[in-house]
Amino acid sequence: MSVTAAKGFTAAGIAAGIKENGNPDLALVVNTGPRLAAAGVFTSNRVKAAPVLWSEQVLKGGLVSAVVLNSGGANACTGPKGFQDTHATAEKVAEVLSLNAGEVAVASTGLIGVTLPMDKLLPGVEKAAGELSAHGGEKAAIAIKTTDSVHKTSVVSRDGWTVGGMAKGAGMLAPGLATMLVVLTTDADLEADVLDRALRDATRLTFDRVDSDGCMSTNDTVLLLASGAAEVAPAYAEFAEAVREVCDDLGRQLIGDAEGASKDIKVEVVNAASEADAVEVGRSIARNNLLKCALHGEDPNWGRVLSAIGTTSAAFDPNQLNVAINGVWVCKNGSVGEDRDLVDMRYREVVITADLAAGEETATIWTNDLTADYVHENSAYSS
Amino acid sequence: MSVTAAKGFTAAGIAAGIKENGNPDLALVVNTGPRLAAAGVFTSNRVKAAPVLWSEQVLKGGLVSAVVLNSGGANACTGPKGFQDTHATAEKVAEVLSLNAGEVAVASTGLIGVTLPMDKLLPGVEKAAGELSAHGGEKAAIAIKTTDSVHKTSVVSRDGWTVGGMAKGAGMLAPGLATMLVVLTTDADLEADVLDRALRDATRLTFDRVDSDGCMSTNDTVLLLASGAAEVAPAYAEFAEAVREVCDDLGRQLIGDAEGASKDIKVEVVNAASEADAVEVGRSIARNNLLKCALHGEDPNWGRVLSAIGTTSAAFDPNQLNVAINGVWVCKNGSVGEDRDLVDMRYREVVITADLAAGEETATIWTNDLTADYVHENSAYSS
The missing domain is CATH 3.10.20.340 (ArgJ beta chain, C-terminal domain)
Incomplete structure (x- = not known):
């Protein structure tokens, strides 16, 4: 289920070798349309990781064709080299999928202050692209785990349309314990400004109020992508409620899996x-x-x-x-x-x-x- | 040393039976003059313990003859009964020492939300009064301990005058981990407004910047009493520096003894x-x-x-x-x-x-x- 529960999306999750232990560490989510609308909210930390700085720019256009996410390294506090690496990652996704790099969002999670092993990450993008599937949502959710003990997914289906998503992290949006990365997808046929409003309304009441340890990440990213593949345009209130429901469920799962917690x-x-x-x-x-x-x-x-x-x-x-x-x-x-x-x-x-x-x-x-x-x-x- | 390092002060510390384990739990510090000037700073927590509410009023007059401190109970969130108990404690000190209750500051530390065993505390006041001594400073410092592993005292002597003090707690003024109680004494001959300025200048740079765990107590109290017994009125800068030095030393001791800390x-x-x-x-x-x-x-x-x-x-x-x-x-x-x-x-x-x-x-x-x-x-x- 996860990000491929809604029609119009493919996904993959693979082990690129970014994590030394060989666990899955690279996920790709692709919107196959017909619509490519998107909205995003990001950490309010003023020290922002390179992928956050990049994706904030991408989201300004309200159009996202693909999201590439890696665990095993946050690419935060890595200077100009870090930003070049994020850019190169987006360019690689664009190249293998014949897209414009300006439509590719990037998200990273892991240790701060360490540059990513690009010699492993870029071939990993090719490998992931080769495994894209309309059933790949779960593998993608697994590939973004860091200290998570379980992967987190959620789906809400309404009359002919669906909102689904995946999350990693044991914390919160802003502030955020371990980095929180969330990708939500829907096949509802809605424009970017509607997605933006629904996402902000939902995160304000859900991820923003999940406060495991008061610490704020440099990398928190929540994206909502719409493919329009269901050819249904639900009323705002109904759509917003579904988005909030998925966010609430994922937020509750984050708390339930918080590092070391017993309550x-x-x-x-x-x-x-x-x-x-x-x-x-x-x-x-x-x-x-x-x-x-x-x-x-x-x-x-x-x-x-x-x-x-x-x-x-x-x-x-x-x-x-x-x-x-x-x-x-x-x-x-x-x-x-x-x-x-x-x-x-x-x-x-x-x-x-x-x-x-x-x-x-x-x-x-x-x-x-x-x-x-x-x-x-x-x-x-x-x- | 402690609060009796400066001339013009007596102190005592005894076991009144407030603590169930029989450890010392009641301290008395008395200014024998000739001057009875005093200043105080208190927690900025809006939920204030009864003794804080009482002592804030006492300090407004700039005159304190005696301070009674108990461990084994914070007398916080205890309603009107708690305030009556603080009042009764001050009255008891006034009675046994022939003072005005309005000149008696009260400080408490321990569990919130539990009323004090007045049947033990009031006889304890009589017992402590009987043991007042110009060498009682150390016993007083011991009697205010809660989770402290050691008692904390400090003394700075200058040309003919002294500032000394005792502290308990493993934290900070505002905010404060465990409650911080501090009594400083000096035999310098200074008026209350000078004491107040020196104390605020010192706490702003010392106790206010000791932040063990970000938690703020309902009971934090720092008092500075002057007896004038040295018959010396030092210049402000010199006096303020001595007060800051004692506060700095005590603050450093609080951090060094913070609950469970290893760094x-x-x-x-x-x-x-x-x-x-x-x-x-x-x-x-x-x-x-x-x-x-x-x-x-x-x-x-x-x-x-x-x-x-x-x-x-x-x-x-x-x-x-x-x-x-x-x-x-x-x-x-x-x-x-x-x-x-x-x-x-x-x-x-x-x-x-x-x-x-x-x-x-x-x-x-x-x-x-x-x-x-x-x-x-x-x-x-x-x-």
Whole structure:
């Protein structure tokens, strides 16, 4: 399924030898049309990898014929040589597929500050082109994995049209833990500006609110390609909902596979004065290392939730804050609430509800706990 | 030494039974004059513990006769009862020492959301008052420990006058890991407004830039008391320097004893366009969990430094950034620099130098690495 669930797309995933362990590391996704519309969102990190700088330019035209993605190297902080390498990669794809390089998006993930082995990557592009298939979506999803333990795909089908996609990473769009790369495809017949709006609306509520460890990647890339092959132009609301559904599913899979995590934590902020307040409070709670440790230890330490809320500029009265953990209101009116021993934390999913008692807006942020495994994985592995 | 190094102060530290393990948990510091001037700075967390709310009011008068500090309970998020308990504690000190309760500052540290055992704390105040001594500074420093492995004191003596102090905590003022409590004393004969200026100037450059884990406490308190007993009024610059020196030393001790840490990391930001830029970049680097894990693993992963810089609003050109780790310029002009294998990371202290190439301002932030021990300590221990 993945990126080839929608009609009008072929894909491939191969081992080009970029990764020293011989695992798959190069993916190609090709839009066979008839339409070649596309939209993209990228990391907001000001230190951007070469492929991000390249693809941002490509996407400005709203037209993408192919996407080439590699794992095994981020091509970030690699100077002019890095940009030349990205350009050469796009040119190679254009050459073997008879396209214009300006229609080829490039995405990379892996270690920062290391140049890509172009002597392996360019022959890999030829090999991948030779294996393009309307059933190649899963192989493509596998080839973009880095520390991912599983590949991530999602598909939503509606009346005659489909949105599908693949994702890699254990984190978030902006900010992003490990780099997040996502390619979504649809056979709906829509123009680039509609795709752009739907993609931004979806990422704002999904990938943007997946905050595993507060770190922002130099390479995060989310692309949406439309082939028009279904010859159906759904209404905006219906299409946007399908895109959001796929993004939500992929985002949830990213959290579920976050490096070293043992808990998936849903932070719901309710009764905020504004959505911005709700997001600020949600992020502050999601990024509190002490709380993340406590939740790992299955300790419903609501004091750490309150101290995280207290660092924000959101509207609230400290004496009216309420906090529930897995449905037990352990903090009421800024003070001791229901018995914390009532909180059952044995399961992987933990829900923290922070009631600001200041309005009617809400936001949900997903995060993970902080574990010794996270430390081990990120101290032993140069990524 | 500690808070009784300066003339005109007595102190005591005893076990009142607030901590279940029987360790010392109550400290008393008394200014015997002739002057009773004082200044204080407190957490900027908007969720403030009862003793912070109380002491902020006391310090407004610029006059403090005594400080009572307890470990074993933060008295934060404890509602009206918590504030009554703080008030009762101050009243008890006032009663046994024949003072006005409005001149008694209170500080607490320990678990949030639990009320203090007043049936043990109030008799403890009487006991501590009976043990007040001009040599009691060290016992007081011991009694305020929570997860601290050692007690922290510092003294600077100048021509006829002294500044001394004690600290507890493994973190920072604002933000603060575990609560930071600091009491500084001096026998210099200075007025409250001079103390206030010197304390703010010092904390801005010391405790404010000690950022072990980015978490902000509800209870952080730093007090400076002057007895005037030395009958010397030093010039402002000389006095401010001594206060800063003591704060710097105590801050360095806090980092050196941070929960579970194996590295003390000095983040120097140089050639920034403004001091605010330098501080923002320094904090962003200091709070990057992925980098903190890498440094724990003795991996000079400068890519994570660049991705942290990239999340800030500071003035810089990504292609002009330079980064040194322990003096080796591993990143030059935003790209690969000197050989990372040259970086020696065997020692506890690590120095990261980030050159923004955008001006002439600098700032230094101290932090720690992120370790499995940090996770263990903060997931197993409700604090």
